[in-house]
Amino acid sequence: MENQIIVAVLVSIVAFFTVFAITPFLIKFLEKRNLVVKDYNRKGGAMVARPGGISIIIGVIASELVLYAFFPSIHILAIVITSSLAFCVGIVDDRRVMGGWFKPVALAFCAIPILLLGAYDPDLAFPLFGSVKIPILYIGLVIFMIPITGNTINSIDVLNGIASGFTSIASFALSAALFVMQNYEIAIASLALGFVSLAFYRYHKFPSRIFPGDSGVLVFGATYGSIAIVGHVEVIAAVALLPAIMNSFLFLSSMKKIVEHRQIKNPTFLSDDYKLGATPDKDAPITIVRLIVAGKPLTEKEIGFVIFRLAIFSGILAVITAFLMDVRI
Amino acid sequence: MIAGPVYAFVLVMWLLILAGGGLIVTILGPFSFGGSVDLDPILNSGIKVAIALLLVTLWIFTLSTIKNWIFKKQLKS
Numbered sequence: 001m002e003n004q005i006i007v008a009v010l011v012s013i014v015a016f017f018t019v020f021a022i023t024p025f026l027i028k029f030l031e032k033r034n035l036v037v038k039d040y041n042r043k044g045g046a047m048v049a050r051p052g053g054i055s056i057i058i059g060v061i062a063s064e065l066v067l068y069a070f071f072p073s074i075h076i077l078a079i080v081i082t083s084s085l086a087f088c089v090g091i092v093d094d095r096r097v098m099g100g101w102f103k104p105v106a107l108a109f110c111a112i113p114i115l116l117l118g119a120y121d122p123d124l125a126f127p128l129f130g131s132v133k134i135p136i137l138y139i140g141l142v143i144f145m146i147p148i149t150g151n152t153i154n155s156i157d158v159l160n161g162i163a164s165g166f167t168s169i170a171s172f173a174l175s176a177a178l179f180v181m182q183n184y185e186i187a188i189a190s191l192a193l194g195f196v197s198l199a200f201y202r203y204h205k206f207p208s209r210i211f212p213g214d215s216g217v218l219v220f221g222a223t224y225g226s227i228a229i230v231g232h233v234e235v236i237a238a239v240a241l242l243p244a245i246m247n248s249f250l251f252l253s254s255m256k257k258i259v260e261h262r263q264i265k266n267p268t269f270l271s272d273d274y275k276l277g278a279t280p281d282k283d284a285p286i287t288i289v290r291l292i293v294a295g296k297p298l299t300e301k302e303i304g305f306v307i308f309r310l311a312i313f314s315g316i317l318a319v320i321t322a323f324l325m326d327v328r329i
Numbered sequence: 330m331i332a333g334p335v336y337a338f339v340l341v342m343w344l345l346i347l348a349g350g351g352l353i354v355t356i357l358g359p360f361s362f363g364g365s366v367d368l369d370p371i372l373n374s375g376i377k378v379a380i381a382l383l384l385v386t387l388w389i390f391t392l393s394t395i396k397n398w399i400f401k402k403q404l405k406s
Contacts, residue, residue: 126347126350126351126353126354127347127350128347128350128351129350129351129353129354129355130354131354132353132354132358133358136374137374137378235346235350238346239343239346242339242342242343243339245342246335246338246339246342249389249392249396250396253389253392253393253396286396286400288335291335291399291400292335294400306335310335310336310339313336313339314339314343317339317340317343321343321347324347
């Protein structure tokens with residue numbers, strides 16, 4: 001146990017400080033090459049560097065490889081490979097605007113290393129009731145899981161700091177759940193993702209100095225999804241992600257199709273005092289932000305804190321679910 | 330801003346996951362559709378998948394109803 005605590009501390013330090021140290025240089029590099037986008041919700045419409053996925057993937061790889069040095073398992077290797085492939089998909093989407101179907105299909109291929117390495121358990125475990133053996137169906141689940149988590153995190157990347165802050169909370173909750181289930185190795189892998197996203201949040205929070213871009217959010221989502229699969233905590237991971245899943249659900253149920261988020265009508269409007277309100281446009285999708293500001297307009301910072309409180313709430317539900325895994329009725 | 334209904338929505342999603350898991354593990358998983366007849370295992374699994382998808386549809390319909398109710402309530406307030 002003492003050994004695992006030392007590894008957890010070491011991995012967390014590497015994860016946090018790699019991203020913390022690299023990101024300022026990346027911001028300067030991107031700004032110098034005019035790789036910036038306008039932040040429309042900010043006074044004066046500041047130009048913000050993008051994509052920050054490069055520092056995120058370096059943080060994930062560095063920290064997971066440190067973990068691999070101590071616990072050389074195929075599970076950690078599967079996480080690293082899947083995250084790296086998701087980064088490649090994201091960087092293509094950052095450079096060229098691809099169609100709505102590109103990311104789900106490409107991310108499905110990113111899940112293949114998990115299958116090839118056999119880094120999964122085909123029993124799907126549920127709280128209170130036990131597990132169900134689905135060897136063939138589980139392969140489909142693995143292939144679907146990475147696009148779902150990737151696009152779910154991508155769908156909440158709408159305001160300054162939301163994607164990184166939310167991923168940080170969800171990863172720490174998942175890590176706590178894995179510690180409860182005594183799956184220490186994968187718990188540390190999740191802890192690393194939590195610290196990578198926390199370090200990136202330092203620069204991504206309002207007012208953002210850098211945006212993660214598709215490369216960043218897809219790394220967040222794919223790493224989270226692969227941890228859920230190799231850690232055998234699919235249901236718990238879904239619970240920790242509920243506010244983001246809710247956002248995707250709201251979006252899909254109002255749009256009735258998969259579209260690239262850049263192609264949709266804005267579900268909110270910006271008032272003169274720089275507060276976001278719900279648009280009266282009936283064709284605009286219902287999203288979690290539109291739902292939050294439906295009552296009254298809020299600042300970007302206020303909306304962020306509402307979403308983070310929701311993330312903490314679902315994180316608590318995830319840890320409760322982890323405790324319920326050993327309870328049988 | 331009324332956050333209460335949004336928390337309720339997340340809580341309902343969680344409860345539906347628990348209930349759905351219970352249905353799959355205790356009823357759908359061990360059930361054999363052939364009865365005494367030796368039914369092809371792939372066909373048996375196919376029927377189970379179809380029922381699971383039906384449950385997902387029901388899950389989505391329930392959530393969609395709650396979503397519309399919350400959104401209307403938020404707009405009225």
